[in-house]
Amino acid sequence: MDDARLRQRVKEIADSVKNVRDDELFALLDNHIQPFCQARGLRYDHRNRGGSHHVFTVGTSTFTVAGPHGTSLLKPVYVRSFLDAMAEIDLYEQE
DSSP states (O other), X not given: OOHHHHHHHHHHXXXXXXXXXXXXXXXXXXXXXXXXXXXXXXXXXXXXXXXXXXXXXXXXXXXXXEOOSSSSBOOHHHHHHHHHHHHHTTSOOOO
């Protein structure tokens, strides 16, 4: 995914904070944000020891995403922490 498409995808997530699925966010992070970071020498780490909490480090930002229970939609607070990390690596401009 090129940088412009990646920025567009992050913006789409920002526009629908209440409708982001956990598997969608995890796939974006692991399959697209990770190579983006590696190509630029930025740190990327995804830690999960089998539970529902996933800890991501992107650049210098570390944030937690707790997998939802009873639904596949993430709580908006987790999506906003993702967006904060994306703003730090210049993939999202906060308004």
